[in-house]
Amino acid sequence: MNSQDVILGLLHRAPLSGYEIKQKLEMPLSFFFDASFGTIYPTLAKMEALGYIVKESVVQEGRPNKNVYSLTSEGRAQFEQYLHSPVENDSYRSDFLVRMFFGEYTDQETLADWIRDEIRKTDAEAVQLERMKTEWGKDMPASKTLCLDIGIELNESKAQTLREALKRLTGADD
């Protein structure tokens, strides 16, 4: 799974420009996948060269023109091929947990600060995902709702574990 596969998926519903693709990636997709403009634009160019998408320039008033891309049948076939490839393992990378792992080389106050900060970030993400669910959760297919549910559950249980750990570490203040 890479940027190309995700872009193919996004273009399945409707033609989009690079800028619009970046916006669609914001949330909830950004919870488990991300891409910058430095990836999106070169990928679109490559996909056009491969015949997976076609470009159409759209002239706008009061705004810069945009290049809107739509899927070709080759693009749709390529997306099918992705869906038939083996599912890759999830990968979770955490600087925070690496620091906890080496926690014996750091003082308690720094550890507590890191944990408090992680709680803040985790809570913020959970809230954001919950807001999304109440806003758009109604007319979403069940599989898409699952993405939101997993995001919410993961963040909430992580925050809870962090809170318990903080209590044990600082001795109930905070």
Next chain:
Amino acid sequence: MNSQDVILGLLHRAPLSGYEIKQKLEMPLSFFFDASFGTIYPTLAKMEALGYIVKESVVQEGRPNKNVYSLTSEGRAQFEQYLHSPVENDSYRSDFLVRMFFGEYTDQETLADWIRDEIRKTDAEAVQLERMKTEWGKDMPASKTLCLDIGIELNESKAQTLREALKRLTGADD
């Protein structure tokens, strides 16, 4: 946070060879950080050139010789610098959730298969982490235990959410 920082952290306790570093990375570190030999050996060479570590060849009987690396004071200083750098955000990448996100373009049976497979993987990781905790959890600093607890909690709540989703999708069989 990159491979160099993690290797510096591992060498803090005792000198290790590249092969031994790879083993230390297996679990529980591999839950939130991973590196292959193709990363480890070049990184060690680079670190030696920078003066962060020194190499010592250890002759072994019945086994190939190994190059054991130990931290220098520059290496220890470099690790301190890492600990004083801003904490990077966690990143979670999931091919599985991307497929769920685009679930409307796939049939129910395939979706159910993907979910069952994800449950299997998630359960397996939870079990593995729990085994680690009961085995080595006693004489671990609290911060290190937190890594295991987060790993266990995250996997368990993910598995639970997946099971509920599967029930809703297939209608309680399975």
Next chain:
DNA sequence: CCGAGCATGTAAGGGGTTACATGATTGG
């Protein structure tokens, strides 16, 4: 007037992966 939003792109570099290459020993 300045910053934010809209819009597209490039170039350099970082940080990894996979596969290849080699070779000894031990246990089934």
Next chain:
DNA sequence: CCAATCATGTAACCCCTTACATGCTCGG
């Protein structure tokens, strides 16, 4: 005899990030 474990390394490649470059419009 074959596979696994121990052990080190290289080369090609992939995929992505950051920073830079450009430029227009609208609202405060």
